[in-house]
Amino acid sequence: DLTDPELASEAELAFEGALRPKSLQEFVGQSKVRGQLQLLLTAAQLQQRTPDHILLAGPPGLGKTTLAMIVAHEGGRPLRMSSGPAIQHAGDLAAILSSLVPGEVLFIDEIHRMARSAEEMLYLAMEDFRIDIMVGKGAGATSVPLDLAPFTLVGATTRAGLLPNPLRDRFGFTAHLEFYDRGELEQVLERAARMLGLDIDGEALAEIAGRCRGTPRIANRLLRRVRDYALVHSGGAGARADLEAVRAALELYDVDALGLDRLDRAVMTILLERFGGGPVGLNTLAVSVGEESETIEAVVEPFLVRIGLITRTPRGRVAAPAAWRHFGLAEHAPGVE
Numbered sequence: 042d043l044t045d046p047e048l049a050s051e052a053e054l055a056f057e058g059a060l061r062p063k064s065l066q067e068f069v070g071q072s073k074v075r076g077q078l079q080l081l082l083t084a085a086q087l088q089q090r091t092p093d094h095i096l097l098a099g100p101p102g103l104g105k106t107t108l109a110m111i112v113a114h115e116g117g118r119p120l121r122m123s124s125g126p127a128i129q130h131a132g133d134l135a136a137i138l139s140s141l142v143p144g145e146v147l148f149i150d151e152i153h154r155m156a157r158s159a160e161e162m163l164y165l166a167m168e169d170f171r172i173d174i175m176v177g178k179g180a181g182a183t184s185v186p187l188d189l190a191p192f193t194l195v196g197a198t199t200r201a202g203l204l205p206n207p208l209r210d211r212f213g214f215t216a217h218l219e220f221y222d223r224g225e226l227e228q229v230l231e232r233a234a235r236m237l238g239l240d241i242d243g244e245a246l247a248e249i250a251g252r253c254r255g256t257p258r259i260a261n262r263l264l265r266r267v268r269d270y271a272l273v274h275s276g277g278a279g280a281r282a283d284l285e286a287v288r289a290a291l292e293l294y295d296v297d298a299l300g301l302d303r304l305d306r307a308v309m310t311i312l313l314e315r316f317g318g319g320p321v322g323l324n325t326l327a328v329s330v331g332e333e334s335e336t337i338e339a340v341v342e343p344f345l346v347r348i349g350l351i352t353r354t355p356r357g358r359v360a361a362p363a364a365w366r367h368f369g370l371a372e373h374a375p376g377v378e
């Protein structure tokens with residue numbers, strides 16, 4: 042799915058790797074977070090210690106992995122990458138932690154999905170750079186303390202609220218990443234176009250920027266499809282894209298003017314057509330589209346709220362007038378003709 046912020050194929054992973062900014066300076070937008078991180082890294086450097094643990098919160102595709110890499114790169118530190126779903130047992134985490142070298146940056150993506158037992162081990166590791174390892178089984182089991190090399194944990198989550206408080210509290214700093222505005226997305230696209238060798242004008246860039254859900258990952262993905270389109274239509278003479286080419290390419294891939302993806306559209310049409318625009322509870326909405334409510338709340342809803350299609354009320358989610366217009370439906374109360 043072209044506008045799924047999470048889906049990443051092998052080819053896309055390689056492409057993303059090449060496009061990732063390597064320094065805070067190259068990183069576009071998120072100026073608040075950039076300033077905060079810069080201060081934290083510089084302070085650690087002056088005191089010759091490992092930087093505090095950092096939690097990065099925000100929807101997929103906004104640059105959390107990229108920032109973790111930058112934290113390591115700027116400090117000249119090695120980086121270890123892992124993810125919550127890969128840490129199913131405390132032992133999985135113990136194996137990672139005990140093999141870290143001094144000053145290493147440990148990135149745990151989707152940290153809210155880690156096993157409970159591992160979470161508890163992480164508390165002590167973050168606080169004291171120490172873990173307790175259980176040796177033996179049953180009545181004879183004893184716990185043996187193990188000192189760890191000092192490290193910096195960079196955790197990523199789609200929403201800070203998904204983490205238990207004791208874990209959240211152990212991060213020295215939580216960065217909340219925001220969706221990117223048009224100008225920022227144009228900068229991301231301009232850089233990527235240069236790297237792709239695509240000749241594209243400002244109008245065309247702006248059109249892509251308006252359809253990528255405020256998300257650099259999607260911006261880059263749409264740009265690749267536009268590049269393909271431009272290449273094919275030039276007969277291989279060289280990729281040049283204008284507004285017309287962008288519109289044609291994105292129409293071909295069903296990316297609408299707001300950049301809504303299949304799940305966004307499913308949520309919106311159910312809210313509008315089945316529930317007459319709401320209010321409807323988050324869980325009901327999630328069940329109706331066959332998704333987990335966590336996904337709806339952390340991944341789908343923030344963007345729909347931001348572009349003014351949904352409002353959150355104490356009684357549930359309500360479709361805004363703009364939603365009826367976008368889907369070409371007449372606004373009406375349920376049961377009223």
Ligand code: ADP
Nearest residue numbers: 057060061069101102103104105106107257258
């Ligand atoms: P996340 O970990 O939040 O899902 P990533 O860090 O993997 O997101 O970023 C996805 C893609 O978007 C990467 O290819 C990256 O190069 C690009 N990207 C993200 N943020 C920025 C940014 N601020 N400036 C330039 N490119 C960015």
